[in-house]
Amino acid sequence: MAPRHGEPVFVISVAARLLEMHPQTLRKYEREGLIAPSRTTGNLRLYSDRDIERLRQVKYLVDERGLNLAGVQLALELTQRLRETRLRMGQDEAFCRDMDAVLSLLGIREDSSRDRTG
Amino acid sequence: MAPRHGEPVFVISVAARLLEMHPQTLRKYEREGLIAPSRTTGNLRLYSDRDIERLRQVKYLVDERGLNLAGVQLALELTQRLRETRLRMGQDEAFCRDMDAVLSLLGIREDSSRDRTG
DNA sequence: TAGAGTTTGATACGATTCGTGTCAAGTTAT
DNA sequence: ATAACTTGACACGAATCGTATCAAACTCTA
Numbered sequence: 001m002a003p004r005h006g007e008p009v010f011v012i013s014v015a016a017r018l019l020e021m022h023p024q025t026l027r028k029y030e031r032e033g034l035i036a037p038s039r040t041t042g043n044l045r046l047y048s049d050r051d052i053e054r055l056r057q058v059k060y061l062v063d064e065r066g067l068n069l070a071g072v073q074l075a076l077e078l079t080q081r082l083r084e085t086r087l088r089m090g091q092d093e094a095f096c097r098d099m100d101a102v103l104s105l106l107g108i109r110e111d112s113s114r115d116r117t118g
Numbered sequence: 119m120a121p122r123h124g125e126p127v128f129v130i131s132v133a134a135r136l137l138e139m140h141p142q143t144l145r146k147y148e149r150e151g152l153i154a155p156s157r158t159t160g161n162l163r164l165y166s167d168r169d170i171e172r173l174r175q176v177k178y179l180v181d182e183r184g185l186n187l188a189g190v191q192l193a194l195e196l197t198q199r200l201r202e203t204r205l206r207m208g209q210d211e212a213f214c215r216d217m218d219a220v221l222s223l224l225g226i227r228e229d230s231s232r233d234r235t236g
Numbered sequence: 237t238a239g240a241g242t243t244t245g246a247t248a249c250g251a252t253t254c255g256t257g258t259c260a261a262g263t264t265a266t
Numbered sequence: 267a268t269a270a271c272t273t274g275a276c277a278c279g280a281a282t283c284g285t286a287t288c289a290a291a292c293t294c295t296a
Contacts, residue, residue: 011293012243024285027244042292044243061192068253068282071189074179078196078223085216095213098203105196129264130272140256145273160263162272186253186282243292253282263272 009038009046019055026055032069034058034076060107079106127156127164137173144173150187152176152194178225197224 015037016023029035030045035054037045047055054076061067061075086099133155134141147153148163153172155163165173172194179185179193204217 022285023243025283028284040293042243044292062283065192066186066188067192068184068186068189070184071186071192074183074185074189074223075192078220081216081220081223085213085220088216089207089210089213092207095203095207098199098206102196102199102203105192105199141272142256143254146255158263160272162263180254238296240295241293244290246289247287249284249286251283251285254280255278256280257278258276260275261273264270266267266269 007048007050009048010052012045012047015045015047015052015055018052019059021055021059029055029058029069032073034069034072057107065107075106079103079108082106125166125168127166128170130163130165133163133165133170133173136170137177139173139177147173147176147187150191152187152190175225183225193224197221197226200224 010018012023012026015021016026019026026035026045026047030037035047035051035058037047037051040046057076057079058072061072062069067075082099082103086096086103089095089099128136130141130144133139134144137144144153144163144165148155153169153176155165155169158164175194175197176190179190180187185193200217200221204214204221207213207217
């Protein structure tokens with residue numbers, strides 16, 4: 001998995017600084033299955049832009065909404081499901097407004113169609 | 119609020135037995151804003167069928183999915199939002215299937231259109 | 237390849253949360 | 267009235283979460 005354009009990768013210290021999180025927190029989140037950064041051949045974690053964005057959502061849910069990690073896990077599942085549904089029903093204006101409101105409850109700021117490459 | 123047909127009310131000991139929960143747990147959930155049973159003039163809690171159903175969802179989210187109460191709060195908000203959206207978009211078959219799948223993730227067993235009287 | 241700085245996985249600790257137990261005072265129904 | 271129940275307050279043990287520490291391994295620069 002070579003790093004593609006628009007998807008730079010960060011080692012854990014850089015990711016932690018970007019997110020204002022403790023590196024140990026990022027490692028714990030990975031152990032809990034909330035995130036899965038890629039690895040170098042030497043086994044160092046490499047966080048992509050998308051990983052960072054996902055972790056920002058996690059941070060919001062934990063810090064602002066007070067969820068535990070089980071709640072975050074569920075929120076992430078719901079986010080993916082609703083994104084897919086929103087994509088499939090993209091032509092309906094009113095529906096998209098509803099769905100964006102729901103996604104914002106889940107900590108998604110601005111989305112409006114997201115490719116699920118990978 | 120006189121008890122209407124189809125909405126019997128239970129005192130806390132009965133509700134707790136029905137749900138297999140501790141009465142103190144029900145009181146704590148009320149303090150946290152997860153449920154709001156009606157009261158007698160003597161201030162006794164009275165749980166309706168709808169309250170029981172809601173508490174069953176809470177129990178699922180806590181016991182089976184491991185959410186904390188903040189997570190349950192969010193899940194309940196999402197449930198209401200998505201039920202409303204589903205009602206408004208009721209004619210679309212595929213959408214309803216999607217939405218039911220999402221609602222089942224939130225601990226809603228079988229719904230298929232719910233009136234929000236109150 | 238040598239060495240300084242970083243990462244990794246494991247372990248541990250304090251704070252917080254959650255379910256439950258207890259208790260005195262008030263309520264309900266016989 | 268009196269027996270059973272409910273209420274609100276307080277407290278306790280277990281679990282969770284973020285963080286700290288540490289030795290071993292890795293990465294980068296020279």
